[in-house]
Amino acid sequence: MKQPHPLLATWHRHLALERRRSAHTVRAYVASAERLLAFLARHQGAVPSTKTLAALPATDLRAFLAHRRAEGLGNASTARELSAIRAFLKFAGGEEATVPPIRGPRVKKGVPRPVSPDDVIALGEDVAENAAEPWIAARNWAVLLLLYGAGLRISEALSLTGSDVPAHETIRITGKRGKTRIVPLLPQVREALAEYAALCPYGTGKAEPLFRGARGGPLDPAIIRKAVREARRRLQLPERTSPHALRHSFATHLLGRGADLRALQELLGHASLSSTQIYTHVDAAHLLDIYRNAHPRA
Template identity: 45%
Template structure:
């Protein structure tokens, strides 16, 4: 059985020491819930000593539910982190879990979109129903995702005091890591245009982007916007707010951008994360070669 006090202590440690965000903490807590539910179900005695048989049974149980390999890998990582924490702090007598391995998840390649599709997505905002200032707001948000490579949480986390946007903008990303991002003139102008028509002004500390009722704009609103535009423009199902960030990276790379520079712009801790975008670009180059080279049709 997993004690509530041990769980709470681990989550506090992840938040304070590892600087994990709220979404990551929620996911890790759900992972622990899954193992706890397995311990309490059926023939598994909640107070039985931990053993390899129990852990292997949990792996088999997740596989039987046809969970994605990425999900299983994260849950195993969460469980190992929890028990390492408990062992270091002498909360639980934990067996060595060095042997516990999850199935290797497939190497995900970010799904981007073409330059034409990105431009069409942005321009289609102004052909939708709604008030002019809301359209300008939506355009400004998407310009920050595509023009500056911001995560949706980073864009919606900006405050009024951050505007007007200058040549550079300081962003607080995952794990409260700070980075400076250059601003395109078009993105700065889009934000200024939105603020010029926005009927709400809550002061310097108020959210930069607000809903039609003056409340902080939620990520789900932006997601629904993209879903509607995707249907209207008949774009692929992988087009999401985050794919605009992918497009920012792949379009920079495709036009000769330096991989290290792109890593800094995206706020990736590891270059290997940014290198995934090279595979996207390679795929694009292979397709161009096959479509255009005189010998490719033979």
């Protein structure tokens, strides 16, 4: 059995401990590095050394990307792979690294589409009504309200613990890269959390996960995604209606009501304002939809 390249373990530690990347990003970036190392071992006929990686020829990197494209990688996935590989080569080569200046494929940036407030409520009610038990109904309703009413990522909502209830007017959220932010909670969200906490048969220990699965373990986000998918089908809502779409809708609806872009950036926990600016395009697209549907000359 082949031993993994020693650089993979140090790359993993660098991403997880020094860069404080999310578990998902760490897995993806390490997998990209592992694929590159395996390809180079075949392509060059030897296990690549740190010196080899520091001066990797552009032809070899292009050959790797062509190999990945032949495996069926699309433009967006290829661009992400190239970004991960660039970061790895800089890390592996240190100060001596000269990363080939290869441009990735052009990726058309998608614009997230909001879900209407009425559809959000209908979705939440349907998910709750079709739950197996009352406490699960209360749990699902509370999770979805945190996504739409507070703009949380599903991972952020499911990271809450018993110490977060009873909820106050604001809540401290730890998001990507360990960045914390203060998020206000609407009365409806606080009430939903309180109802769930009162019904949960497993209690709400201060250091324990707040949201529990049917058997008492931490709630798997796949359970919420499945419940939303099934409700979407029953209600005949668009395919874009997903848990993450509720966070997009939170942002879009706030922007449409005059929210400041910088304030929205803080609420969403975006490190860069450019990540938030996409919602200006969302709002424009929404207005265009209304225009096309309502204007007699459209």
